[in-house]
Amino acid sequence: MLELTWVTVLILIISGVIVGFINTLAGGGTVISISVFMFLGLPPLVANGTNRVPIVFQNLASAYLYHKKKMVDWKKGFQLSIPIIFGNIVGAIFADYLPSKYFSYIFAGVVVLFGLSLLFDPKRWLKENPTLQHKPTPALHYLIYFIMGFYAGFVHVGVGYFYIGALVLLGGYDLMKANVMKILFVLFSVPFGLSVYAIQGNVHWEYGLIHAIGNVIGAYIGVHYAVKKGGTFVRYIILALVLIVVLQMLDVITTESIVKLLSSGK
Template sequence: MEPLLLFIAGLVGGTMNALAGGGSGVTFAALVFTGMPPIIANATNTFAATFGYITGVAGYWRHMEGLWRDLIWQVPLVFIGGLIGGWLLLQTDPQLFSAAVPWLLLFATLLFMAGPQLQRAAARMQSRNVRLLGAFAVFLTCIYGGYFQGGFGILTLAALSLGGYTAVRAMNGLKLVFATVSSVAAILLFATQGKIDYVGGLAVMVGIGIGSYGAARLTDYVSDANVKRASLAVCWLVTVYAFVSTYS
């Protein structure tokens, strides 16, 4: 039953991520629900999500022409950021992390709600050294992403806006490249410490892959506004469940 539940969670999460965002909270909550300790669930969630990032990069590859020079010097920073975030997770006391999970999910849900406003605010804050400022913001974001996946994509888009990027498709491609690199860095640490449940992770991963693919077909039938409302409702349900189960 557990692999089926995790597959369904991956299906829902992959669909949400492809259409609007917020799916990482669903898959993480499902992993915890099956009885995984939160730190292992978090590491496993990062492992499962990476497949979706890689397939997404393939889809956006053609939109990133002219950005290779930026990638060459930013990718090492992103990798280091992911390593730092993964290392910080491994240093966190399990009980402390368990207590922090509802708050992390709440933060991710609020980010999802405020995503467009956050990007616009970041774009208005551009300075002369926009690329340098953006790279530093991406580095900090990747530390967060190595630690916890919820809200990572929204923060990355805001960081790219701060760096002067405006082309939406190119920004989504860069976001997925950075998510892939920082997640792989964190996964390397998690794997060496035995913190990944590969059986559960693969079940989620397959669901994410199918959900992401199927989401492309849903766009013909469902409006963006309705998708975001549904995704936000799921995010709030997961967040409320986390608070109730942790503090009741």
Template sequence: MMTGIEFWGLDLGVMAFLIVGAAVAGFIDALCGGGGLISIPVLLTAGFSPAQAIAANKLQGAVGALASTHYYAGKGVLDKRRLWALLPPALLGGGLGTLAIQFVGNRFMSYALPVMLILMAAYFAFSKQIKDEPRTAKMGVAAFSFTVVPLIGFYDGFFGPGAGTFYLAAVTMLLGMSLTAGMAYSRVLNLASNLVSLAIFIYLGKMVWLAGILMTVGEVAGVYLGSHLVYKNGAKLVKPLVVVACVAMALKYLFWGN
């Protein structure tokens, strides 16, 4: 991976490794969420500390989610009134979660996360309600925005891996969205909680800008390709990939830690 050629203090081989790894993560993020399973280990392997890796991943994730949001907005999938109801609680939850981690740590989440991911994988694998047609909502948008959204936003700021997949499951199960629409809204909500978390990491001085920018370049490329595949293929592509991503993340945290 090392070439001996450096730019701005970073080896050229490491730079290429970061971009390619982020492109793969962005592709997975756009398809089913869970790109952090790839991007954070990539940053750690490149020699960055856990705090630096999380901060760079927040920049990468925020810009990637913005790119995905831009794509779906152009397809007319998103409703502005619904977004105005859902976004503020996601911002609030993400901010509170990021602040909380500074005081209490999040090690225990490594043990709770695999259980949540396995349950989600089972739901996506066996539920007959996961499809590309909207269904009757089980909750109103107002109730959903004041309960479920800030909880997932808090988790995203506090820990992060799989947050996009949790958003996807929530909007399809509780708001009755089709899987394609759910993917679009999950990316916007992920953007909101990522942005506020990113702002806090920058304020605390934990951002490694060059690594974050390189990861962002790869992320955007992967996200646009993945978003296009989701829009064209819908549930037949997303459903199995969500199951695979959830199981992979669960196994990673069970056997290799975070």
């Protein structure tokens, strides 16, 4: 049993606030959570499973806050989440057997393309297409959502970028509405993947629940700023996060070094 000290609690809550804010506005905060859990002594697979606990609470809080502002389409969100749920379960089952490095390469490529599109074609992301939104969802789109769900169940890191990209480019949503729908995708699907990790004994509930406290606070802050500032603000935040991801891929910065720096107080 890992020792739980006040320093550990502080690290989990503070990092949770940052992760909740990032994930509510875009995605990619998961890499911070997993790095923090591993820094505190959890094996990679357990860190990956434990990460699902705060994600559930964070997206529950975000969905509730957006619902209060009448910005949530629960019916459509659940409909599109069905293939993601199945993908999540399959991905979580196979997490023990497949090399994650291949998914890292895919994620890196998608994030870079995503960032370039946001930078050079912003109007496409800020203007919705109601015609596309109300068309029946093609079978191919459901397959794409299943594949994204598989990735989410397996790694989850940065899956928010995949969801937002698909919702804007395939579904006709603007960036703001896509971000809200993304939260529903995660809320509906992650509990199933979490159940698989829990059954396998790969969840540290104490760390996960404490980290969730920070996640909920971060989600509250993120929703407040997203609603107040609108899609343009979300776009700038995502661009900044994409830049950080690229710097991480180039080994200019690492999440582990940031965690160590914060925990040392230097």
